[in-house]
Amino acid sequence: MINPINPQNTNPNWFLRARLKTRQLLLLIALDEQRNIHRAADELHMTQPAASKQLKDLEDMLDVKLFERLPRGMEPTIYGESMIRHARMALTSLSLAHEDIVALKSGLSGQVSIGAIMSPGMALLPRAIARVKQAAPQMRIGVEVETSNILLERLKRGSLDFLIARILEDDSGAELQYEELADEPVCVVTRVGHPFEHADALSLATIARAAWVLPPNGSVLRHRCDMMFRSAGLAPPDNVVDTTALLLILSLLLHTDSLHLMPLEVARYYAQLNILSIVPIEVPVKMDGFGIITRRNHLLSPSAALVLDAIRTAGAELYRTQS
Template sequence: MDMLNPNWFLKARLKTRQLLLLIALDDFRNIHRAADELHMTQPAASKQLKDLEEMLDVRLFERLPRGMEPTIYGETMIRHARMALTSLSLAHDDIVALKAGMAGQVEVGVIMAPAMALLPRAIARIKEQAPLLRIGVQLEQSNVLMGKLQHGTLDFMIGRILEKQDSTGLIYEELTEEPACAVVRPGHPLLERTDLALADICSLPWILPPPGSVLRHRFDMMFRREGLAPPVNVVDSTALLFVTALLQQTDALHVLPRDVAEYYASLNVLKLLPIDLPCKMDAFGIIRQQDRILSPGADMLLNAVRAAASELY
């Protein structure tokens, strides 16, 4: 027999019973007691051991007047038999845990941009595999979600770690950075333009995130870098229901993360203005607590988020 074949045990028809016998012989050092333990006859146990020794072409045990002693080959085989059986019992535990996870629950926090495309795609995929998994989704800003994560009310979150936040004990997996774009109502006169520049839009009316927010700061700086004054005809709001309603009734412009804008554009609520804004939010990613072991359900959703991110970004 070719012992170099990595699947030699398949050819040799190695039985789980033989692995159990090796372990029992190691525990009892006596063929009668080992056979009793496995509810076998002593001749059947002897034959199983002899078959295994012939298959491997080595002696696994020295037969002594008072029992048996494993040889160096026997000790190796016993060690591997124990590992193989441990691994199989872990497989059973994993299956039980997965079955529980299929009907368990998971609580996830998410900021606006990944809530538009990434998380819905991941959840749609999970619901095909595990329809009974209860998924709770909380849509908030990163700082609010971070508090919930650290209090243990979220399994994981998709958001940002802000500069002033303490990130000890957290695992952060970056997914993508977040470009911003300008949006207007469908039918807006500027949609016809193909040559728009920042100078054309700085003096127009805008609906913007409030002063002090990261996006507002970067938006204002974008104009200053071009030597322009940031817009002054401004309504401050991030409440999208209100913003979309106001955009329908005015010629105002609004700035949004691109994923969010594309979602609303697909519903024909807004249109993206044909201008590339040199303005980005910080990257966001998956954030979880280092010392928290995820439930099978949360683990499934986490993997679905990773898979969706690799398709989208």
């Protein structure tokens, strides 16, 4: 009888029956990185014949070829690429499990790894983490602040528990689950004391002639910035430094009369510290909304679930206040 959930009637726990070895998973990753059986074997302190046998056993077990043997090395097949991706996720999960056990033995409350884009990383996460630390002061919380595309890859590999980021069009399928938190409006910022700081009735034509620090061409924000000026019948600024490096952006703003488009939450943070000033002009530009991104059908640890609840609570407070 054919199982409708498993139409090929294969054992869902085939890896138990086949006695899949952690060593074979490590070999897959080494081969992907080295693309050479000799170097991969050396990396794992194995002999080349032993590595070749383990790879053959795995290919026989799966009944597919995982690597093409080429004159100058090895190249993963489509099956190999899929197996390598899952091998990385499995080994990452085992590593995180070990870290959790070590943390629990040490009397800690577990470990959570979060990815966030800059705006919620500076406003939302500090509130949520402060709330969690009151209840579980010894919980180990790691935060990586990066762009959404980089964070999404790390989430898929299993190196992050969840994200506060933007979902991308290519990642809107069944593998990920998205829960929107807020939009991300942007504003124009400059140094404190800039002539525009207290100007009345600034226009797009005026700021178009200024010097700017902007993301590079091809980025979403740069495209929307250029379209803002073009829609008003203006040429986009031509006196521009292209960069996304925050420290360089801040330094350029502090030492020149340049303008910059920045998420409003981040700009408010720097304005409170009297580092930057928000230019009094409303710009019809905003980034797409961001939210909580998790892997569908992936069970979060109790520690990760606790942090996620704190983020939802802090998000409801923060974004309701700002709306």
